[in-house]
Amino acid sequence: MIEAELKARVHNPEHVMGQLDRLAEGRAEVYQDTYYDDPSGSLDAQHQELRVRTIHGPNSTRSVLTYKGARIDSASGSKPEHETRVDNPEAVHAMLRGLGYAPAIAFQKRCRNYEFSSRGRSLLATLVQVPEIEGTFLEVETMIPEEKELSAALDDIRSAMGELGIHADDFTSELYTDAVAARRATE
Template sequence: MIEAELKARVHSPEAVTRQLDERAAARVEVYQDTYYDRGDGSLEKADQELRVRTVHGTDGRRTVLTYKDAAVDEASGSKPEHETLVDDSEAAHAILQGLGYVPVIAFQKRCRNYEFEVGGRRMLATLVQVPEIEGTFLEVETLVDEDQVEAALDDIRAVLAELGIGPDDLTRETYTGAVAARRR
């Protein structure tokens, strides 16, 4: 499946939060993300990602192992995504390191997640704050087959427009890149 996704900088977080609160119930969570690569950086060079994410929320804690392949849509950065739940986060880190992967960067994301349906698609809208990066971001995503990416992105653009987010607000900046730049 392809994670069709657009990300934007939010200039009026309170207004967007109010609108999303009217659309769906919020799930407030904190993500602890650790990104891995091979020692030669070949995953990053190939536009691939390998991540262990531990999610802390009101309903407990869960860990997800994620692999994202290279983008299939360059404008949005939408990528094939494969995820699985992991019972033991420490074991997941140990396995990846034992296989020769090295942690490249780790950081926290504070998220307010909203799940809803648009045009028959399950959407996830996430308001994101990363303590090391100034501002608030909004990610809107849905999982689709590759032949549905463009139509899904159109649906996502419509959701963003309803929230007052325009094309000029969109960004391809990654959290990993922004955090790394901040730490330099």
């Protein structure tokens, strides 16, 4: 599967949240993300990601292991994605370290997730705040089976984001991992 996704800086979070609240019930969650790489940094160099995410919700905690392949669209950063739920995240962390991977960066994301349909697609919209980065972001994604559907999926996502009040100059392809690393480098 391919994760077709766009991300934007949100200049009026209250307005966007109000628009999303009209579409679906929001779900507040805190993500604890740990990204792994080998000692040479080959995953990062190839724009691949290997991540363990633990999601803390109001009523439960769950963890997932995610591998994202290299970007298939440089403007959006959309990538093939494979993800599975894990019952024992500490065991997964130990396995990855045992296989020679090391934590490259870890940080927290405070999210409010909304699942809704638009233009015949199931979308996940997430309002994101990363404590180490200034501002609020909006990510909207959908999963598609083939790369040939990417352009149409991104057009649909872009339209949905426009209806939420996102403008063309709000879009960004900056990665949270890069922004957090840059912030830590200045401290």
